[in-house]
Amino acid sequence: IIATGSSPFELPGFEADGVQVLNSDHLLDITEVPKRLLIVGGGVIGVELASIFSAFGSAVTIIEALPSIIANEEESIRVELAKSLKSHGAAIYTGVKAEGLVKSGAGVAVTLSTGEKIEADKALIAVGRKINSENLGLEACGVNVERGKILVDAKMRTNVRNIYAIGDVTGKIMLAHVASHQAGVAVENCLGGSLEMDYGAVPNCIFTKPEIASVGLTEKSAVESGLKVKTGVFPFAGIGKAVISGDAQGFVKIVAEEA
DSSP states (O other), X not given: XXXXXXXXXXXXXXXXXXXXXXXXXXXXXXXXXXSEEEEEOOSHHHHHHHHHHHHHTOEEEEEESSSSSSTTSOHHHHHHHHHHHHHTTOEEEESOOEEEEEEOSSOEEEEETTSOEEEESEEEEOSOEEEOOTTSXXXXXXXXXXXXXXXXXXXXXXXXXXXXXXXXXXXXXXXXXXXXXXXXHHHHHHTTOOOOOXXXXXXXXXXXXXXXXXXXXXXXXXXXXXOOEEEEEEEGGGOHHHHHHTOOSOEEEEEEEOO
């Protein structure tokens, strides 16, 4: 069973040195909270670490090339998270690219596509993860690989008998609990079973404040699937317990098929 996972993607010109320019692995190992933290990338990893370090007291700046942070989430969720991050002092630049980085003794300076220059003590490069499928001898074994992804069927089996793959290296849904379930399926089938993966209802989570959690189809994907959709939204501010506990920011949204 191949389970080599993934590693932080290296952005050309912004290579991590583990000191001033960090990837997400490095940032988890630092011993001091940077006063100013510049994050290149407003995806899941970027916003999670922005939320954490804002709470620790860092002055956080997020640079995202797409029109919005966490671009794959619904607009209402993106807006709510941006509001929360800004309320904790984070600055968010969207629709702009980081085009250059210069290191100095005092920190780093990043030049944006707008010409603006932003200085910080440390920069976090959080622009995704790279699948770890190189130098495994897959070619010699004849295992099919497509754009770095090890191709597997629903049983987590590759095209080569008795070789299976699980987790990020398969290029499926890159979440730890998905990899864990894939592992159970692969082991069962290695032992002669006949289990198959079903990705139809995978819980998704983003560990920000407030946390974001979802399962099933979004409203947009449900409509695009041709379903007649009915939605309902209720704010946490309308729940007494949420107000008392100080967790009144956010909402719950139900997306259902109209009867």
